[in-house]
Amino acid sequence: MKFAAVASTLLLAGSALAAPHTAKRHEAHRRRAEGKTSKPVNYVKDESGNIMTGVNNNTFVSYSTNWAGAVLVGTGYTSVTAEFTAPTPSTAGSGASWVGIDGDTCGTAILQTGIDWTKSGSSVTYDAWYEWYPDYSYDFSGITVSAGDTIKATVTATSKTAGKATVENVTTGKTVTHSFSGESSEGDLCEYNAEWIVEAYEEDGSQVSLADFGTETFSSASAIKSGTTVGVTGATIIDMQSSSGSTIVTCSDTSSSVKCTYV
Ligand SMILES: *[C@@H]1O[C@H](CO)[C@@H](O)[C@H](O)[C@H]1NC(C)=O
Numbered sequence: 001m002k003f004a005a006v007a008s009t010l011l012l013a014g015s016a017l018a019a020p021h022t023a024k025r026h027e028a029h030r031r032r033a034e035g036k037t038s039k040p041v042n043y044v045k046d047e048s049g050n051i052m053t054g055v056n057n058n059t060f061v062s063y064s065t066n067w068a069g070a071v072l073v074g075t076g077y078t079s080v081t082a083e084f085t086a087p088t089p090s091t092a093g094s095g096a097s098w099v100g101i102d103g104d105t106c107g108t109a110i111l112q113t114g115i116d117w118t119k120s121g122s123s124v125t126y127d128a129w130y131e132w133y134p135d136y137s138y139d140f141s142g143i144t145v146s147a148g149d150t151i152k153a154t155v156t157a158t159s160k161t162a163g164k165a166t167v168e169n170v171t172t173g174k175t176v177t178h179s180f181s182g183e184s185s186e187g188d189l190c191e192y193n194a195e196w197i198v199e200a201y202e203e204d205g206s207q208v209s210l211a212d213f214g215t216e217t218f219s220s221a222s223a224i225k226s227g228t229t230v231g232v233t234g235a236t237i238i239d240m241q242s243s244s245g246s247t248i249v250t251c252s253d254t255s256s257s258v259k260c261t262y263v
């Protein structure tokens with residue numbers, strides 16, 4: 001709430017500024033009108049505040065109400081990448097597939113990029129987006145995502161308040177990139193977490209109903225930790241639970257991939 005208030009104050013202040021920010025503001029308004037926000041992980045906890053864990057499909061997992069996937073926890077994470085396919089949801093609802101830095105043990109900021117998908121009636125729509133949480137997300141322009149497209153998403157932090165988000169069309173090699181700078185007005189990164197996530201994000205202040213996306217696989221997944229490229233090995237695996245406590249997404253990993261399946 002505090003961060004949301006700061007963000008809207010800055011947005012109002014920003015509207016007094018001249019041209020260079022017009023396009024970004026325009027996108028911001030559009031995105032904001034849709035009310036989409038990708039959030040930090042919300043773990044399911046017991047009465048003592050301990051994260052609920054379990055074993056699914058021979059994998060030790062932690063449970064969350066909004067994230068499913070894998071998170072590396074440590075220090076010095078400055079880049080995260082993976083390739084994944086735009087899923088074809090089979091039930092009404094939405095969801096997002098993305099890679100990011102922070103949002104687990106660091107809650108002050110998240111540098112993230114990926115796609116979201118919505119099935120409404122017989123139509124499925126997609127957006128490619130970038131976000132420096134707690135700012136809301138912005139749609140990339142110049143890229144149109146369709147079912148089955150393979151994209152490569154990469155975030156890179158050049159400091160704790162600057163970096164970039166890139167989405168590449170793996171078929172054509174075409175990329176769209178957004179550079180962030182001076183994001184201390186939003187929040188500083190900690191560089192504590194590298195993650196590959198399927199999320200039930202927020203829309204109009206409430207969590208979307210997660211569409212049955214089938215299986216999402218993040219392949220060629222890697223991160224840069226203190227200058228060295230690392231794989232997924234050692235990550236916390238997160239399964240998503242519904243509010244009633246049943247598992248709705250189950251995930252597993254290999255050294256270079258994260259696979260999540262809607263149950
Ligand atoms: C990537 O390029 C292919 C070939 O032009 C196109 O069919 C596909 O929709 C594009 N996907 C994205 C995400 O740009």
Ligand SMILES: *[C@@H]1O[C@H](CO)[C@@H](O)[C@H](O)[C@H]1NC(C)=O
Binds near residue numbers: 057250251259261
């Ligand atoms: C669960 O395990 C089976 C057998 O190893 C595997 O084929 C399947 O992909 C796993 N599911 C997930 C979500 O990882």
